[in-house]
Amino acid sequence: MTENTSPSRLGVGRVLVAVYGILAIAATGRSVFQIIDRFHEAPLAFSLSAVSAVVYIVATIALVAPGRTWYRVAVATIGFELAGVLVIGTISLVAPGILGLHSANPFGREATVWSAYGAGYLLVPLVLPVLGLLYLRGRRNVMRSAA
Amino acid sequence: MIEWFTWAQVGVAVLAGLICLALGFAGKIPNDYSLGVALLVELLLLAQLVVAIVAPLAGNPPTGSLPEFYIYLVSAIILVPLAGFWALVERTRWSTVVLGVACLAVAVMVYRMYQIWTVQVA
Numbered sequence: 701m702t703e704n705t706s707p708s709r710l711g712v713g714r715v716l717v718a719v720y721g722i723l724a725i726a727a728t729g730r731s732v733f734q735i736i737d738r739f740h741e742a743p744l745a746f747s748l749s750a751v752s753a754v755v756y757i758v759a760t761i762a763l764v765a766p767g768r769t770w771y772r773v774a775v776a777t778i779g780f781e782l783a784g785v786l787v788i789g790t791i792s793l794v795a796p797g798i799l800g801l802h803s804a805n806p807f808g809r810e811a812t813v814w815s816a817y818g819a820g821y822l823l824v825p826l827v828l829p830v831l832g833l834l835y836l837r838g839r840r841n842v843m844r845s846a847a
Numbered sequence: 848m849i850e851w852f853t854w855a856q857v858g859v860a861v862l863a864g865l866i867c868l869a870l871g872f873a874g875k876i877p878n879d880y881s882l883g884v885a886l887l888v889e890l891l892l893l894a895q896l897v898v899a900i901v902a903p904l905a906g907n908p909p910t911g912s913l914p915e916f917y918i919y920l921v922s923a924i925i926l927v928p929l930a931g932f933w934a935l936v937e938r939t940r941w942s943t944v945v946l947g948v949a950c951l952a953v954a955v956m957v958y959r960m961y962q963i964w965t966v967q968v969a
Contacts, residue, residue: 711939711940711941711944712941714937714939714941714942714945715941715944715945715948718930718933718945718948718949719948722926722948722949722952725922725926726922726952726956729918729919729922730918732918733912733914733915733918737912737914737915821955822955
Protein backbone atom coordinates (compact mmCIF):
# COMPACT_ATOMS: atom_id res chain seq x y z
CA MET A 701 0.00 0.00 0.00
CA THR A 702 2.66 2.45 0.93
CA GLU A 703 5.09 1.34 -1.77
CA ASN A 704 3.36 3.42 -4.41
CA THR A 705 2.99 6.42 -2.15
CA SER A 706 5.31 9.17 -3.21
CA PRO A 707 7.77 10.13 -0.49
CA SER A 708 6.88 13.81 -0.63
CA ARG A 709 3.21 13.13 0.00
CA LEU A 710 4.12 10.95 2.94
CA GLY A 711 6.41 13.73 4.11
CA VAL A 712 3.67 16.33 3.98
CA GLY A 713 1.60 13.90 6.01
CA ARG A 714 4.36 13.89 8.61
CA VAL A 715 4.17 17.67 8.94
CA LEU A 716 0.40 17.40 9.21
CA VAL A 717 0.80 14.87 12.02
CA ALA A 718 3.24 17.19 13.80
CA VAL A 719 0.88 20.15 13.60
CA TYR A 720 -2.02 17.98 14.76
CA GLY A 721 0.05 16.76 17.66
CA ILE A 722 0.88 20.30 18.72
CA LEU A 723 -2.76 21.35 18.46
CA ALA A 724 -3.82 18.28 20.44
CA ILE A 725 -1.39 19.22 23.21
CA ALA A 726 -2.50 22.86 23.11
CA ALA A 727 -6.22 22.02 23.26
CA THR A 728 -5.74 19.38 25.95
CA GLY A 729 -3.58 21.59 28.15
CA ARG A 730 -5.94 24.48 27.89
CA SER A 731 -9.16 22.57 28.47
CA VAL A 732 -7.77 20.60 31.39
CA PHE A 733 -6.71 23.82 33.02
CA GLN A 734 -10.00 25.60 32.29
CA ILE A 735 -12.02 22.69 33.69
CA ILE A 736 -9.93 22.44 36.85
CA ASP A 737 -9.69 26.18 37.41
CA ARG A 738 -13.04 27.68 36.33
CA PHE A 739 -15.43 25.06 35.00
CA HIS A 740 -18.45 26.80 36.55
CA GLU A 741 -17.86 29.95 34.47
CA ALA A 742 -18.77 28.40 31.13
CA PRO A 743 -19.45 24.66 31.52
CA LEU A 744 -20.70 24.12 27.98
CA ALA A 745 -17.83 25.93 26.28
CA PHE A 746 -15.22 24.18 28.41
CA SER A 747 -16.83 20.78 27.83
CA LEU A 748 -16.64 21.45 24.10
CA SER A 749 -13.01 22.42 24.61
CA ALA A 750 -12.37 19.02 26.18
CA VAL A 751 -14.26 17.19 23.42
CA SER A 752 -12.23 19.00 20.77
CA ALA A 753 -9.04 18.11 22.60
CA VAL A 754 -9.93 14.40 22.62
CA VAL A 755 -10.89 14.54 18.96
CA TYR A 756 -7.57 16.16 18.09
CA ILE A 757 -5.72 13.41 19.94
CA VAL A 758 -7.70 10.68 18.15
CA ALA A 759 -7.17 12.43 14.80
CA THR A 760 -3.42 12.60 15.41
CA ILE A 761 -3.27 8.88 16.17
CA ALA A 762 -5.53 8.03 13.23
CA LEU A 763 -3.27 9.95 10.84
CA VAL A 764 -0.25 7.95 12.00
CA ALA A 765 -1.87 4.51 12.26
CA PRO A 766 -2.04 2.45 9.06
CA GLY A 767 -5.01 0.64 7.61
CA ARG A 768 -8.51 1.24 6.42
CA THR A 769 -10.23 1.49 9.78
CA TRP A 770 -7.87 4.17 11.01
CA TYR A 771 -8.30 5.94 7.70
CA ARG A 772 -12.06 6.09 8.34
CA VAL A 773 -11.44 7.26 11.89
CA ALA A 774 -9.19 10.00 10.55
CA VAL A 775 -11.82 11.18 8.08
CA ALA A 776 -14.51 11.11 10.75
CA THR A 777 -12.52 13.00 13.39
CA ILE A 778 -11.14 15.58 10.97
CA GLY A 779 -14.59 16.09 9.46
CA PHE A 780 -15.96 16.53 12.97
CA GLU A 781 -13.33 19.19 13.63
CA LEU A 782 -14.21 21.08 10.49
CA ALA A 783 -17.88 21.02 11.50
CA GLY A 784 -16.97 22.00 15.04
CA VAL A 785 -14.84 24.97 14.10
CA LEU A 786 -17.48 26.24 11.67
CA VAL A 787 -20.50 25.73 13.94
CA ILE A 788 -18.94 26.70 17.26
CA GLY A 789 -16.92 29.45 15.62
CA THR A 790 -20.09 30.99 14.21
CA ILE A 791 -22.04 30.64 17.46
CA SER A 792 -19.16 32.14 19.45
CA LEU A 793 -19.29 35.25 17.27
CA VAL A 794 -23.03 35.59 16.68
CA ALA A 795 -24.46 34.42 19.98
CA PRO A 796 -21.75 33.75 22.58
CA GLY A 797 -24.49 33.53 25.22
CA ILE A 798 -25.62 30.13 23.92
CA LEU A 799 -22.25 28.70 24.91
CA GLY A 800 -22.36 30.54 28.21
CA LEU A 801 -19.58 32.83 27.03
CA HIS A 802 -19.51 36.44 28.12
CA SER A 803 -17.47 37.63 25.18
CA ALA A 804 -16.39 36.43 21.78
CA ASN A 805 -12.79 37.33 22.53
CA PRO A 806 -10.71 34.45 21.11
CA PHE A 807 -7.88 35.35 23.50
CA GLY A 808 -10.02 35.65 26.61
CA ARG A 809 -10.07 33.40 29.64
CA GLU A 810 -13.16 31.59 28.33
CA ALA A 811 -11.81 31.10 24.82
CA THR A 812 -11.77 27.63 23.32
CA VAL A 813 -9.88 26.25 20.37
CA TRP A 814 -12.91 26.86 18.21
CA SER A 815 -13.86 30.36 19.38
CA ALA A 816 -14.02 32.82 16.49
CA TYR A 817 -12.96 30.07 14.07
CA GLY A 818 -9.79 29.43 16.04
CA ALA A 819 -8.49 33.00 15.76
CA GLY A 820 -6.69 32.53 19.08
CA TYR A 821 -4.69 29.78 17.40
CA LEU A 822 -3.87 31.81 14.28
CA LEU A 823 -6.85 30.17 12.51
CA VAL A 824 -4.94 26.90 12.45
CA PRO A 825 -8.03 24.99 13.70
CA LEU A 826 -9.91 26.25 10.64
CA VAL A 827 -7.24 25.60 8.04
CA LEU A 828 -5.93 22.30 9.37
CA PRO A 829 -9.05 20.14 8.86
CA VAL A 830 -9.27 21.31 5.26
CA LEU A 831 -5.63 20.38 4.64
CA GLY A 832 -6.20 17.13 6.51
CA LEU A 833 -9.17 16.11 4.38
CA LEU A 834 -7.31 17.03 1.19
CA TYR A 835 -4.37 14.93 2.34
CA LEU A 836 -6.63 11.99 3.16
CA ARG A 837 -8.31 12.23 -0.22
CA GLY A 838 -4.92 12.08 -1.86
CA ARG A 839 -4.00 9.07 0.25
CA ARG A 840 -7.24 7.33 -0.70
CA ASN A 841 -6.44 7.80 -4.38
CA VAL A 842 -3.02 6.31 -3.75
CA MET A 843 -4.60 3.37 -1.92
CA ARG A 844 -6.99 2.79 -4.82
CA SER A 845 -4.35 2.95 -7.50
CA ALA A 846 -2.25 0.55 -5.44
CA ALA A 847 -5.11 -1.91 -5.05
CA MET B 848 8.69 37.64 33.22
CA ILE B 849 11.22 40.08 31.84
CA GLU B 850 9.63 41.95 28.98
CA TRP B 851 12.63 42.56 26.73
CA PHE B 852 13.86 39.02 27.21
CA THR B 853 10.43 37.65 26.31
CA TRP B 854 10.23 39.68 23.13
CA ALA B 855 13.77 38.67 22.20
CA GLN B 856 12.75 35.07 22.76
CA VAL B 857 9.67 35.39 20.55
CA GLY B 858 11.87 36.98 17.87
CA VAL B 859 14.48 34.22 18.05
CA ALA B 860 11.80 31.51 17.93
CA VAL B 861 10.11 33.06 14.89
CA LEU B 862 13.47 33.48 13.15
CA ALA B 863 14.51 29.93 14.01
CA GLY B 864 11.16 28.65 12.75
CA LEU B 865 11.50 30.50 9.45
CA ILE B 866 15.09 29.30 9.00
CA CYS B 867 14.03 25.68 9.55
CA LEU B 868 11.04 26.02 7.22
CA ALA B 869 13.27 27.56 4.53
CA LEU B 870 15.92 24.84 4.94
CA GLY B 871 13.22 22.16 4.93
CA PHE B 872 11.46 23.41 1.84
CA ALA B 873 14.86 23.77 0.18
CA GLY B 874 15.23 20.02 0.64
CA LYS B 875 17.77 19.98 3.46
CA ILE B 876 17.56 17.15 5.96
CA PRO B 877 18.02 18.21 9.60
CA ASN B 878 21.58 19.49 9.95
CA ASP B 879 23.70 21.46 12.40
CA TYR B 880 22.02 24.72 11.40
CA SER B 881 18.41 23.67 11.83
CA LEU B 882 19.11 21.62 14.96
CA GLY B 883 21.36 24.42 16.23
CA VAL B 884 18.72 27.15 16.04
CA ALA B 885 16.17 24.75 17.60
CA LEU B 886 18.64 24.13 20.42
CA LEU B 887 18.96 27.89 20.90
CA VAL B 888 15.17 28.16 21.18
CA GLU B 889 15.20 25.40 23.80
CA LEU B 890 17.98 27.06 25.82
CA LEU B 891 16.04 30.33 25.87
CA LEU B 892 13.00 28.42 27.13
CA LEU B 893 15.06 26.98 29.96
CA ALA B 894 16.28 30.50 30.74
CA GLN B 895 12.65 31.61 30.77
CA LEU B 896 11.91 28.84 33.27
CA VAL B 897 14.60 30.19 35.58
CA VAL B 898 13.20 33.71 35.16
CA ALA B 899 9.67 32.45 35.90
CA ILE B 900 10.85 30.80 39.11
CA VAL B 901 12.90 33.78 40.30
CA ALA B 902 10.69 36.70 39.14
CA PRO B 903 7.81 36.30 41.66
CA LEU B 904 10.40 36.17 44.47
CA ALA B 905 11.96 39.38 43.15
CA GLY B 906 8.71 41.35 43.26
CA ASN B 907 7.56 40.58 39.71
CA PRO B 908 4.52 38.32 40.17
CA PRO B 909 2.21 37.26 37.32
CA THR B 910 -1.11 39.08 37.01
CA GLY B 911 -2.73 35.96 35.58
CA SER B 912 -2.78 32.34 36.59
CA LEU B 913 0.62 30.87 37.35
CA PRO B 914 -0.45 27.23 36.73
CA GLU B 915 -1.76 28.19 33.29
CA PHE B 916 1.55 29.90 32.61
CA TYR B 917 3.45 26.77 33.56
CA ILE B 918 1.27 24.52 31.39
CA TYR B 919 2.41 26.56 28.41
CA LEU B 920 6.03 26.77 29.51
CA VAL B 921 6.43 23.07 30.27
CA SER B 922 4.66 22.07 27.02
CA ALA B 923 7.00 24.34 25.09
CA ILE B 924 10.05 22.94 26.85
CA ILE B 925 8.95 19.38 25.95
CA LEU B 926 7.91 20.26 22.41
CA VAL B 927 11.29 21.28 21.01
CA PRO B 928 13.19 18.14 22.11
CA LEU B 929 10.36 16.01 20.66
CA ALA B 930 10.79 17.70 17.29
CA GLY B 931 14.56 17.37 17.65
CA PHE B 932 14.26 13.68 18.46
CA TRP B 933 12.03 13.26 15.42
CA ALA B 934 14.64 15.06 13.32
CA LEU B 935 17.37 12.67 14.48
CA VAL B 936 15.25 9.54 13.87
CA GLU B 937 13.69 10.43 10.55
CA ARG B 938 16.30 11.91 8.29
CA THR B 939 14.13 13.63 5.72
CA ARG B 940 13.64 17.25 4.80
CA TRP B 941 10.15 17.10 6.27
CA SER B 942 11.69 16.65 9.69
CA THR B 943 13.36 20.02 9.15
CA VAL B 944 9.93 21.49 8.38
CA VAL B 945 8.58 19.88 11.57
CA LEU B 946 11.42 21.53 13.53
CA GLY B 947 10.37 24.86 12.03
CA VAL B 948 6.73 24.30 12.93
CA ALA B 949 7.73 23.47 16.51
CA CYS B 950 9.81 26.67 16.79
CA LEU B 951 6.90 28.76 15.48
CA ALA B 952 4.56 27.05 17.94
CA VAL B 953 7.00 27.97 20.72
CA ALA B 954 6.90 31.60 19.58
CA VAL B 955 3.10 31.62 19.88
CA MET B 956 3.23 29.86 23.24
CA VAL B 957 5.75 32.35 24.64
CA TYR B 958 3.52 35.17 23.48
CA ARG B 959 0.57 33.54 25.26
CA MET B 960 2.73 33.16 28.37
CA TYR B 961 3.50 36.86 28.20
CA GLN B 962 -0.23 37.63 27.97
CA ILE B 963 -1.00 35.43 30.95
CA TRP B 964 1.75 37.08 32.97
CA THR B 965 0.98 40.71 32.13
CA VAL B 966 -2.35 41.33 30.38
CA GLN B 967 -5.70 40.10 31.63
CA VAL B 968 -8.30 40.39 28.93
CA ALA B 969 -11.18 38.74 30.78
